[in-house]
Amino acid sequence: MSGMARPKGTLSTLYAGNRHVFRLVAVILAWMVFMALTRFEKFYTLINFQTMASQFPEFGLMALGVMLCMVTGGIDLSTVGIANLAAILTAFFLKAVALPDGGLPAYAIPAAFALAMAVGAVLGVFNGLLVSKVRIPPILATLGASELFTGVAIVLTNGNAVSKLPIGYATAINSKVLGNLIPVQLIVFTAVALVIWFLLNRTTYGVKIYLLGTNATAARFSGLSNDRLLVKTYMLSGICAALGGMIMLANYNSARANYGSVYVLQCILIVVLGGVSPAGGKGRISGVVLAIFLLRLLETGINRFPQISSYYISLIWGGVLLLVMVLDYFSDYSAGRRLKRRPATPAP
Amino acid sequence: MRKLLALLLAAALTLSLGAALAQENWEIVVVPKDASNPWFVRMKVGVDEYAKETGLNLYQKGTPEIDATLQAQLVQDLIAQGVDAICVVPVNPESLEPVLKQAMDAGIVVIAHEGASLTNVNYDIEAFSNSGYGAFIMDNLAEAMGGEGLYTTMVAHVTNASHNEWADGGVARQKEAYPNMTLLEAEPRVESEDNGDVAYNKAKELFKKYPDLKGIMGTSSYDAPGIARAIEELGLQGKVFTSGTGMPAANKAILDSGIVKSLTLWDPALAGKAMAALAVKVLKGEEITAPVDLGVEGYTALTFKAGSDKVLEGQGWVVITKDNVDSFGF
Numbered sequence: 271m272s273g274m275a276r277p278k279g280t281l282s283t284l285y286a287g288n289r290h291v292f293r294l295v296a297v298i299l300a301w302m303v304f305m306a307l308t309r310f311e312k313f314y315t316l317i318n319f320q321t322m323a324s325q326f327p328e329f330g331l332m333a334l335g336v337m338l339c340m341v342t343g344g345i346d347l348s349t350v351g352i353a354n355l356a357a358i359l360t361a362f363f364l365k366a367v368a369l370p371d372g373g374l375p376a377y378a379i380p381a382a383f384a385l386a387m388a389v390g391a392v393l394g395v396f397n398g399l400l401v402s403k404v405r406i407p408p409i410l411a412t413l414g415a416s417e418l419f420t421g422v423a424i425v426l427t428n429g430n431a432v433s434k435l436p437i438g439y440a441t442a443i444n445s446k447v448l449g450n451l452i453p454v455q456l457i458v459f460t461a462v463a464l465v466i467w468f469l470l471n472r473t474t475y476g477v478k479i480y481l482l483g484t485n486a487t488a489a490r491f492s493g494l495s496n497d498r499l500l501v502k503t504y505m506l507s508g509i510c511a512a513l514g515g516m517i518m519l520a521n522y523n524s525a526r527a528n529y530g531s532v533y534v535l536q537c538i539l540i541v542v543l544g545g546v547s548p549a550g551g552k553g554r555i556s557g558v559v560l561a562i563f564l565l566r567l568l569e570t571g572i573n574r575f576p577q578i579s580s581y582y583i584s585l586i587w588g589g590v591l592l593l594v595m596v597l598d599y600f601s602d603y604s605a606g607r608r609l610k611r612r613p614a615t616p617a618p
Numbered sequence: 619m620r621k622l623l624a625l626l627l628a629a630a631l632t633l634s635l636g637a638a639l640a641q642e643n644w645e646i647v648v649v650p651k652d653a654s655n656p657w658f659v660r661m662k663v664g665v666d667e668y669a670k671e672t673g674l675n676l677y678q679k680g681t682p683e684i685d686a687t688l689q690a691q692l693v694q695d696l697i698a699q700g701v702d703a704i705c706v707v708p709v710n711p712e713s714l715e716p717v718l719k720q721a722m723d724a725g726i727v728v729i730a731h732e733g734a735s736l737t738n739v740n741y742d743i744e745a746f747s748n749s750g751y752g753a754f755i756m757d758n759l760a761e762a763m764g765g766e767g768l769y770t771t772m773v774a775h776v777t778n779a780s781h782n783e784w785a786d787g788g789v790a791r792q793k794e795a796y797p798n799m800t801l802l803e804a805e806p807r808v809e810s811e812d813n814g815d816v817a818y819n820k821a822k823e824l825f826k827k828y829p830d831l832k833g834i835m836g837t838s839s840y841d842a843p844g845i846a847r848a849i850e851e852l853g854l855q856g857k858v859f860t861s862g863t864g865m866p867a868a869n870k871a872i873l874d875s876g877i878v879k880s881l882t883l884w885d886p887a888l889a890g891k892a893m894a895a896l897a898v899k900v901l902k903g904e905e906i907t908a909p910v911d912l913g914v915e916g917y918t919a920l921t922f923k924a925g926s927d928k929v930l931e932g933q934g935w936v937v938i939t940k941d942n943v944d945s946f947g948f
Contacts, residue, residue, distance in 0.1 A: 317697075317700075318698040318699070321694050321695065321697070431710060431712040431713065433715075522690060522714075522717075526713070529713065532683065532685050570698075573696070573699070576677040580679065580680055581682055
């Protein structure tokens with residue numbers, strides 16, 4: 271941001287660099303105040319926040335993957351397909367290794383996570399190859415892959431749910447740690463979010479994919495291997511999606527080819543609301559994480575009003591998305607005007 | 619001493635009044651598969667009506683679309699909110715089990731409908747037993763046929779458990795109550811594949827092949843309407859008959875024209891009321907012993923399904939004729 275020519279103190283610098291994030295915080299605070307005024311005793315309870323913290327990781331993890339793809343200028347529509355396929359395969363694995371008394375051997379849970387992440391990585395690499403080597407536009411490649419993965423999942427299960435899993439896995443993920451306070455789902459989400467933050471902000475991989483998303487041609491002439499970067503990115507997205515599938519497997523103690531089908535579009539909305547440009551090259555993980563919180567707060571908040579039909583969730587969600595984008599447009603517009611005016615003044 | 623007694627009495631009265639007030643403050647939520655499907659819009663009509671009649675804090679809340687994950691999250695939100703009873707029509711029983719267990723652990727009363735396989739519920743209400751519903755369809759068919767003649771049965775697939783139990787129930791009812799009717803032994807059970815066109819073609823074929831055939835009992839909601847088209851096209855109206863499951867609005871034309879005298883169904887509005895009534899009974903701590911009377915039409919003598927202490931079956935079937943076809947709203 272070169273508009274920072276006039277130093278105005280750290281706070282305004284911070285604001286100028288994180289306009290979008292501040293705006294999301296403002297919307298979240300406004301909603302929290304509204305809930306405090308209308309439904310304080312039913313919303314501000316420990317169990318309510320614990321419930322929300324166990325609910326958002328499943329789609330939050332998928333959204334983190336979609337974010338990476340969108341930074342490169344692509345998209346991943348196959349997250350839910352990968353999540354379900356990984357969850358189904360893991361469910362088969364857990365059933366296979368279960369002890370005769372219904373318990374699980376000690377290695378089962380780490381092995382299950384390793385298996386799911388491997389499945390996610392393989393499917394993600396498949397997506398990445400379609401996008402980079404075969405040069406199918408990401409939206410079509412991942413849509414096709416999504417159908418394919420879901421189809422395989424249906425064939426594997428005959429469309430039924432895989433249930434009657436050994437209860438040990440669901441119990442482990444559904445429990446709370448640190449004095450029965452923090453849901454395990456939240457720990458998984460936080461760990462993945464930190465890894466992605468690190469990759470984007472502290473490694474060359476991050477710098478490269480922002481460059482790739484900004485201008486693929488420039489990236490290629492700068493000596494970057496675009497194809498490898500894309501394969502890596504879709505692989506990471508696949509791993510995130512598979513972890514989301516693992517959380518779903520625990521939350522519903524079963525896996526099925528059509529679980530979470532609403533999450534495909536929801537993830538894209540979250541990522542765009544989080545300030546990631548669909549054209550690529552722009553976006554912060556903090557924005558996406560805030561957008562994930564905001565969605566859950568809105569949905570849970572609305573569920574506190576018996577009279578309000580659930581249709582309004584889509585309506586309010588769409589309204590918030592458009593509101594934030596309109597606010598963005600006006601602030602970018604005014605920032606753009608300031609930028610343009612400055613070089614114009616010294617002209618003859 | 620008298621003063622103390624009076625004081626105690628007053629305290630007891632206040633307490634019981636408080637308890638009575640608390641009863642009225644029970645929060646009971648009905649969670650359907652979704653909010654926009656006409657079937658569940660009809661259920662909401664019943665739930666709202668029951669809330670008005672009884673003054674209960676009772677309401678229906680559904681997700682914007684039919685999705686197992688959304689439904690589970692809605693139920694989790696309701697648990698966190700601390701409602702007293704949850705009545706649910708599960709999208710997918712398996713995915714709801716762990717969530718319903720959380721509800722039961724939190725001391726919330728859980729009543730299900732069309733979820734006979736669920737274990738983490740206080741009770742599950744089914745509108746009827748499969749054989750009872752089959753007998754009811756047979757009664758309707760027999761009435762149209764005048765209690766005599768050759769008939770056969772149609773199911774979606776011979777592998778479909780509930781349809782075949784209905785058909786078996788119908789045949790058993792005929793053997794017991796309508797001695798002048800006979801089952802077409804050559805083809806006692808035909809398949810419609812849950813498809814109106816297949817039902818239509820199958821019926822045309824049957825009527826041509828067996829000129830004596832006087833009636834077909836339908837089970838899937840595509841059967842009777844498909845058979846009715848065949849009857850109309852072959853000009854057999856008034857000579858051959860059908861009855862079976864059917865949705866009201868979609869079949870208004872064939873009921874109005876008299877090709878089909880009656881269709882059978884169960885009313886989601888009554889099922890919604892029955893769930894709420896049972897939730898209140900459980901909250902009050904009443905003992906649930908068969909036959910259970912919920913004070914809702916068709917749910918006045920519920921009995922436990924054989925071998926289960928959770929699944930209750932009613933007589934909640936309704937008959938749809940040209941006179942009441944417009945009253946359902948779906």
